[in-house]
Amino acid sequence: MRWLSDDKLNRLRAVVNDPDFSSTKYTIVKELARGGMGTVYLAEDRELDRRVAVKVLNTPDVNDDLKNRMAREAQIIARLEHPGIVPVHDAGTLPDGRVFYAMKLVVGSRLDEYAAGASLRDRLRKFQAVCDAVAFAHAHGVIHRDLKPQNIMIGSFGEVLVLDWGVAKIVQPQIDADFRRSICENLRQSAAEQTMEGTVIGTRHYMSPEQARGEIDQLDERSDIYALGAVLYFLLTDQAKAGKAAKAVCSKAMADAKENRYSSASELSADIGRLLDAEPVSAYRENVFEKASRWVSKNRFLVLLVLAYLLMRIFFIFTTRP
Amino acid sequence: MSKPLLGIVLGAILGAFDGLTAWFTPAVRDQLGGIVVGSTIKGIIAGVAIGFFAKKFHSLPIGILFGVLVGAFLAWLVALMQGGYYLQIILPGALVGLIVGFATQKYGRIPATAN
Numbered sequence: 001m002r003w004l005s006d007d008k009l010n011r012l013r014a015v016v017n018d019p020d021f022s023s024t025k026y027t028i029v030k031e032l033a034r035g036g037m038g039t040v041y042l043a044e045d046r047e048l049d050r051r052v053a054v055k056v057l058n059t060p061d062v063n064d065d066l067k068n069r070m071a072r073e074a075q076i077i078a079r080l081e082h083p084g085i086v087p088v089h090d091a092g093t094l095p096d097g098r099v100f101y102a103m104k105l106v107v108g109s110r111l112d113e114y115a116a117g118a119s120l121r122d123r124l125r126k127f128q129a130v131c132d133a134v135a136f137a138h139a140h141g142v143i144h145r146d147l148k149p150q151n152i153m154i155g156s157f158g159e160v161l162v163l164d165w166g167v168a169k170i171v172q173p174q175i176d177a178d179f180r181r182s183i184c185e186n187l188r189q190s191a192a193e194q195t196m197e198g199t200v201i202g203t204r205h206y207m208s209p210e211q212a213r214g215e216i217d218q219l220d221e222r223s224d225i226y227a228l229g230a231v232l233y234f235l236l237t238d239q240a241k242a243g244k245a246a247k248a249v250c251s252k253a254m255a256d257a258k259e260n261r262y263s264s265a266s267e268l269s270a271d272i273g274r275l276l277d278a279e280p281v282s283a284y285r286e287n288v289f290e291k292a293s294r295w296v297s298k299n300r301f302l303v304l305l306v307l308a309y310l311l312m313r314i315f316f317i318f319t320t321r322p
Numbered sequence: 323m324s325k326p327l328l329g330i331v332l333g334a335i336l337g338a339f340d341g342l343t344a345w346f347t348p349a350v351r352d353q354l355g356g357i358v359v360g361s362t363i364k365g366i367i368a369g370v371a372i373g374f375f376a377k378k379f380h381s382l383p384i385g386i387l388f389g390v391l392v393g394a395f396l397a398w399l400v401a402l403m404q405g406g407y408y409l410q411i412i413l414p415g416a417l418v419g420l421i422v423g424f425a426t427q428k429y430g431r432i433p434a435t436a437n
Contacts, residue, residue, distance in 0.1 A: 302425060309336075309417045316410045317346040 019056045019094055026054055026102060034058070037066055037166060042105065045089075052089060053105045060096035067099050073166045074101035076142055084133025086153075086161045106163075108156050112149035115235055120242060123235040124276055126152075129160035131228060131269035137162075138221040138265055143169050145219065147227035148206040149234055171220055206230040209256050222258040225268060229253025229261070232272075246275055248284035325430035329373020330366055332425055336418045337365020364400060364415075368392050369422055376426035385427035386420055393419020 004012070019041075021028055026043040032053060033040045043054040057070055071091070078088040091101035108114075111130075115123055130152055134144060144151075144165060151164040208226035210218040232250045236242040249271050255261045262268040271281040278298035280286055286294065296303050323331070341361030344350050350357060372389045379385065397415020401408045 302421070302428070305417070305421045305424060309414065309421060312414055312417060313340075313343050316414070317343060 019098055019100065020096060021054075021094065021100075023095055024092060024100075026052070028054070035164075035166075038070060043102065045102065051105045052102045054100055054102045056094065056100035057098040060094075060098050067097075069166060070099040070101070073168065074099075076165050076168050076170075077101075077103070080137050080140060080142065080165075082133055082136040084129055084160050084162055085137065085165075086163055106153045106155055106161050108154045108159075110150055111152035111154060111231070112234070114154040115149065120236075120239045121276065123239075124246075124272055126154060126158075126160050127228075127232055127235055128269050128272040128276070130162060130231065131265045131272060133160065133162045134224055134228060135265035135269060137168075138224065141170055143171050143219060143221055143224050144227070145169055145211065145223065146203055146206075147224055147231060148203045149231055150203075152231070169216075169219060208258070210258065218258075220258070221264060222261045225253050225261045225265060226255075226258070228265065228268060244290075245281045245284040245286070249275065249281055252283040323430055324373075325376040325426045325432070326370060326373035328430040329369035329371075329376065329422055329426045331369070332422050333365035333367070333369020333372070333418075334362050335365070336421065337362040337368070340365065340414060340418060360400075364396050365418065368396050368419055372419065372422045373426050373430070376423070376430065377432075380427070380432070382424070382427045386423040389419040389421070389423020389426075390416050391419070393417070393422070 019028070019039075021043070025045055025047045027046060029042040029044060029051070031039060032042050036058075038055045038057050041054045041056065043052055044050075045052050055070075057066060074088050074091040077085060078091070081087065086106060087104050089102045089104065091099070093099055111126065114126065118126070130147075134147065137144060142165075144162065145167045146164060147162070151162065153161045153163055155161060204212070206227045208219075208223040211223050211226075229250050229252070232246075232253060236246055236250060249268070252260070253262055253268055262271070267282070271283055273279075274281045278294055280291070280294070338358055338361065341358035342354075344354055344357045344361075368389075371392050372385070375388050376385050379388075394412055394416035396419075397412045398408070400415070401411040404411065
């Protein structure tokens with residue numbers, strides 16, 4: 001009898017754990033990312049001759065909770081048709097029982113990587129697009145619950161995509177009847193299992209106080225707004241140019257009491273738009289000097305023209321005197 | 323505020339200011355009232371023309387160029403009547419036209435287009 005080396009054993013283990021896609025139209029190319037619940041692979045869709053990202057559960061012998069959660073994630077994303085939310089193309093089950101879904105392959109960088117080389121203005125523009133995607137999800141009764149720079153992708157053409165809806169929660173099933181029927185009712189049980197009182201889901205630095213306390217029934221859109229505030233805080237951290245207004249927007253979004261936060265992601269997005277347009281934001285009351293300074297910086301060229309005119313006038317007054 | 327109205331207001335303010343600077347020239351100080359009125363009217367005429375141009379054509383460089391040309395032309399007419407001080411009158415006049423041209427292109431309400 002011959003003993004296998006550790007390397008060979010590990011290799012065998014990996015091969016055994018590799019998902020078997022032979023019964024599907026996908027050919028796995030390589031692993032892209034591995035998380036606690038699932039692994040994302042780069043795959044070829046042989047029928048449509050295109051590359052996609054396929055997310056599949058890590059192990060076949062999982063309990064129904066993880067399977068349901070994965071299926072639920074696919075259904076939630078498939079329903080949220082928005083340019084800022086990565087579209088799901090297909091979903092299914094592998095012969096070993098693992099649930100998978102195929103989605104658009106996003107080529108680009110994560111928000112934290114993108115931010116390293118971006119100006120404050122570009123960061124704010126991308127952040128506003130994130131707010132708009134989240135506002136869309138909220139309007140459809142879905143809260144993300146794990147918003148962070150690592151879950152936001154910036155595509156190679158500047159498109160912004162919010163990823164990883166694995167721990168999303170449905171909060172307003174009354175909004176859309178179809179949505180309610182197909183997701184909420186079918187998945188009520190799995191959602192309830194996932195969101196037991198006292199269960200902490202999310203990422204610590206981006207988690208609202210109520211989420212960190214495990215008060216699942218207290219979570220609503222404003223919990224995502226806290227996380228958006230934390231993402232904004234991350235984007236402003238090394239920016240000396242970020243003024244008091246930007247910091248006030250961040251503070252309002254990250255208020256401890258959710259009543260003091262923005263009431264919607266659209267409201268937060270509107271304030272970011274005002275920041276970009278050098279308009280006053282709802283989160284900060286300016287004094288006269290700040291108002292004047294903002295007006296001058298917004299109308300710099302006009303101010304320069306008027307100054308040039310005045311200087312010319314003064315010049316002619318002194319040079320044409322008898 | 324509509325673009326033509328913005329042009330009129332800006333033209334009138336800058337024209338009046340332009341006229342008031344005549345106070346620094348003692349030789350014409352006693353005619354200051356007439357100069358201010360004339361200069362304000364000149365500014366209003368320029369403002370109307372530049373404002374209506376901005377309403378029709380939405381282009382910052384062309385708007386600025388039009389403003390400069392209108393401002394310079396009206397100032398040239400004034401200088402012609404004065405019989406001198408061409409540079410001292412035309413240069414500020416052109417700059418006033420530039421300011422009004424820029425402001426009317428950048429600011430002011432764009433009228434809604436009918437379907």
